[in-house]
Amino acid sequence: MFVSVDEKCLRLTDDSGERGVLLGMRCRQCGVHVFGPATFCQSCTSSDLESVELAQQGTLFSYTIVRVPPPGWPGQVPYVLGEVELPEGPHVLAEVIDCDHDALRVGMSVTLALQPVEMEGVANSERVVYKWRPG
Amino acid sequence: MAQFRPGRDVMVVGVGLHAFGRFPEQNLSDLARDAVVDALRDSGVPWSAIPVAYFGHVYYQGMSIGETTLAQLGLTGVPIINVENACSSGSTAFWQAYWGITSGVFDLALAFGAEKVPSGPVTVTAENSPARYIGGDHMMAGYALRMKRYMEETGAPASALAQVSVKARHAASMNPYAHRKETYSVEDVLNSRLIADPLTLYQCCPTSEGGAAAVLCAADALDTYGVDRSRAIRVAAAALTSGNYNGRGSDHSAFSPYRTEPAALQAYEMAGIGPEDVDIAQVHDAATIGELQQIEALHLTPFGEAWRATEEGRTALGGDIPVNTDGGLLAMGHPFGASGIRMVHETVTQLRGEAGPRQVENARVGVAQCSGAGDVTTVHILTR
Numbered sequence A: 001m002f003v004s005v006d007e008k009c010l011r012l013t014d015d016s017g018e019r020g021v022l023l024g025m026r027c028r029q030c031g032v033h034v035f036g037p038a039t040f041c042q043s044c045t046s047s048d049l050e051s052v053e054l055a056q057q058g059t060l061f062s063y064t065i066v067r068v069p070p071p072g073w074p075g076q077v078p079y080v081l082g083e084v085e086l087p088e089g090p091h092v093l094a095e096v097i098d099c100d101h102d103a104l105r106v107g108m109s110v111t112l113a114l115q116p117v118e119m120e121g122v123a124n125s126e127r128v129v130y131k132w133r134p135g
Numbered sequence B: 001m002a003q004f005r006p007g008r009d010v011m012v013v014g015v016g017l018h019a020f021g022r023f024p025e026q027n028l029s030d031l032a033r034d035a036v037v038d039a040l041r042d043s044g045v046p047w048s049a050i051p052v053a054y055f056g057h058v059y060y061q062g063m064s065i066g067e068t069t070l071a072q073l074g075l076t077g078v079p080i081i082n083v084e085n086a087c088s089s090g091s092t093a094f095w096q097a098y099w100g101i102t103s104g105v106f107d108l109a110l111a112f113g114a115e116k117v118p119s120g121p122v123t124v125t126a127e128n129s130p131a132r133y134i135g136g137d138h139m140m141a142g143y144a145l146r147m148k149r150y151m152e153e154t155g156a157p158a159s160a161l162a163q164v165s166v167k168a169r170h171a172a173s174m175n176p177y178a179h180r181k182e183t184y185s186v187e188d189v190l191n192s193r194l195i196a197d198p199l200t201l202y203q204c205c206p207t208s209e210g211g212a213a214a215v216l217c218a219a220d221a222l223d224t225y226g227v228d229r230s231r232a233i234r235v236a237a238a239a240l241t242s243g244n245y246n247g248r249g250s251d252h253s254a255f256s257p258y259r260t261e262p263a264a265l266q267a268y269e270m271a272g273i274g275p276e277d278v279d280i281a282q283v284h285d286a287a288t289i290g291e292l293q294q295i296e297a298l299h300l301t302p303f304g305e306a307w308r309a310t311e312e313g314r315t316a317l318g319g320d321i322p323v324n325t326d327g328g329l330l331a332m333g334h335p336f337g338a339s340g341i342r343m344v345h346e347t348v349t350q351l352r353g354e355a356g357p358r359q360v361e362n363a364r365v366g367v368a369q370c371s372g373a374g375d376v377t378t379v380h381i382l383t384r
């Protein structure tokens, strides 16, 4: 049984732990999208929002290869952190996996990729985390 | 849009610092107290006359730390407000002190800040938050993302960014309060350890300990409290903003480069001046890229050109728009609660003409800009 790292941002769509969608909110008044939950529109303050599924593919707005990880980082070091711009507008920060560091380019296309992650030293802490993969 | 109804003119009449660095023998209250005593002495105003105090700090050091700190000076019954606003905590305390006086409520106010920041990467979220799994909660990685994008968009070479840090150390070499005073070269900066590409260690501010304080006084009350008018520096504008992204949401806001602009425009409007009138600026250079983007957001150069101004030496001491004349966060270090008031300290010192070997000739208008997580920005404009 897989559990999403954050059920308000990522919904798993089957039991494989490999497929899911990023969730966001769209403002019915001004059309702006945000990633994750929202009660009020951050652009026009309207509360007339609908939840939406965001695109599976975006472009790499920027990236960095993190050599000194933050406390509690459960993955490998170094890791690539990407800021990805979705076609709906929001930017989503997450690890970029399965990539050749030298082949990374600002503006390249990336696709949502899910991976189960266990927090170091925390029992039963496995969560499915959203990441990006070139393509 | 903010509405301003400033009333009385407000002056900074005293500033004080505890040196920035590492002080294992001293606790937070010691650092804060020393800065406050320094500022009170500088102002000539007795502690017993202070009617309100605002204390900026971030890390939890026990309840009512501002009260326990100032109790060491004597129990006067003064109202004390503890302020947490991330890296802008100190400058937010200063902002509150300004508005407390200009509104007519108080004649005097004390703003002070101190911090003992632990070593290592700085994170924003609580432990076990999803951000810890996702990997995006990393202050310097955020700056690295901005830096990569900036270099891509403007064509700035890595050497221009490194020059920001070289400049900071040069200024700090003339500042006895600085955490890091040793100078180095562009090559040294570029060859230092990579933290998050393309950001190297020497392009990140050290986490530090330190304290800073300022005494503010209504301009029409200077004589009442025996303040030396010749050393009083006017607060021409005090602006504080939170996030405003024109609808792009907050999902990348910690890393949005130009969030300073709304606060800057408010401050210029309030002061009735423009960026062309600014003689010196202290800006939030937690990383080299931060300084360049703050300079641009303050409209001190056109967007995308601060790196060129840096390369040409225009932002160094001796240039036409000296920036971070005391060494900035990069060399002073960054005790969160103290940094914003440290910027005021340097601005006041420069405008008084008391900066010694760092003195900028004929400096009359100074800007102090401080950023914090939660998209906090403060911009203060001081004039002689």
Ligand SMILES: [Zn+2]
Pocket (backbone or CB within 6 Å): A027, A028, A029, A030, A031, A032, A041, A042, A043, A044, A045, A046
């Ligand atoms: Zn809206």
